Amino acid sequence: MKKIIRKHPLAIRWLHWINFPIMAMMVWSGLLIYWANGVYKLGWGDQTVLKFFPKNFYEALNVPFRLAEGMSMHFFFMWLFAINGFFYVAYLIVSKEWKYLLPEKRSWKEAWQVLLHDLRLRKTSPPQIKYNAAQRIAYTAVILMGIMMLLTGLAIYKPVQLNWLCKLLGGYAWARAEHFIFTILFCLFFLVHVLQVIFAGWNKFQAIITGFEVVKKNDLEESTPITIAETDKTTTE
Ligand code: HEM
Numbered sequence: 001m002k003k004i005i006r007k008h009p010l011a012i013r014w015l016h017w018i019n020f021p022i023m024a025m026m027v028w029s030g031l032l033i034y035w036a037n038g039v040y041k042l043g044w045g046d047q048t049v050l051k052f053f054p055k056n057f058y059e060a061l062n063v064p065f066r067l068a069e070g071m072s073m074h075f076f077f078m079w080l081f082a083i084n085g086f087f088y089v090a091y092l093i094v095s096k097e098w099k100y101l102l103p104e105k106r107s108w109k110e111a112w113q114v115l116l117h118d119l120r121l122r123k124t125s126p127p128q129i130k131y132n133a134a135q136r137i138a139y140t141a142v143i144l145m146g147i148m149m150l151l152t153g154l155a156i157y158k159p160v161q162l163n164w165l166c167k168l169l170g171g172y173a174w175a176r177a178e179h180f181i182f183t184i185l186f187c188l189f190f191l192v193h194v195l196q197v198i199f200a201g202w203n204k205f206q207a208i209i210t211g212f213e214v215v216k217k218n219d220l221e222e223s224t225p226i227t228i229a230e231t232d233k234t235t236t237e
Pocket residue numbers: 008012016019020021023024097101130131139142143190193194197204205206207208
């Protein structure tokens with residue numbers, strides 16, 4: 001027997017999907033700006049393991065000499081990013097959805113068990129409500145990253161007017177480096193997130209669009225709040 005349950009509220013779905021193209025535009029326009037003064041690398045002393053970014057990477061994406069275009073887009077989309085992010089966080093608080101999202105005490109231990117399970121090294125994964133422990137940690141981390149991207153971005157956008165913020169973040173050079181590091185971390189989150197969605201399958205993906213998920217009755221207590229319809233196997237498969 002399977003059931004259809006309500007999983008993602010309408011507001012979460014809208015805010016999640018609005019955020020996606022905005023973030024894409026922020027990263028893209030950020031790259032157009034960063035090209036003009038690409039100072040960061042992985043390495044030590046004169047040794048470079050990875051330069052951010054190699055010349056052929058820029059050329060393949062047609063990035064060079066588009067600084068002004070990048071700046072105008074970046075400073076436009078950042079408002080949308082901030083507004084959308086504000087409504088998302090406000091909704092999490094008001095609707096109490098944060099309870100399903102923030103890590104709990106046991107999440108840190110359970111995240112390893114989830115990882116071992118995902119790597120097929122463990123048979124069972126710990127029971128969960130809506131999100132597993134690894135998701136709770138990753139989703140909370142990406143919200144914090146978003147806040148930090150905004151704060152570090154504002155600090156280097158208006159370093160004179162927001163001098164206090166710039167100082168708090170360690171000065172202009174540090175704030176710029178932090179802005180860059182949070183962006184790289186965000187891109188890594190994005191890669192893992194999309195891979196996880198592919199592995200988790202169609203049912204989870206369609207749920208963040210429709211709001212509903214099909215679950216086995218046994219998994220129900222471990223899943224999420226509201227059951228809306230009972231359905232037998234033949235109608236749902
Ligand atoms: C800008 C990039 C993205 C960010 C920052 C992001 C972040 C998040 C967050 C924070 C959640 C939890 C939402 C909540 O309940 O409050 C979530 C859920 C989800 N996201 Fe994304 N997401 C992004 C892009 C995508 C993309 C491109 C896809 C599709 C390939 C996707 C698919 C999903 C799915 C399926 C869930 C629900 C997972 C589940 O029910 O287990 N996301 N995402």
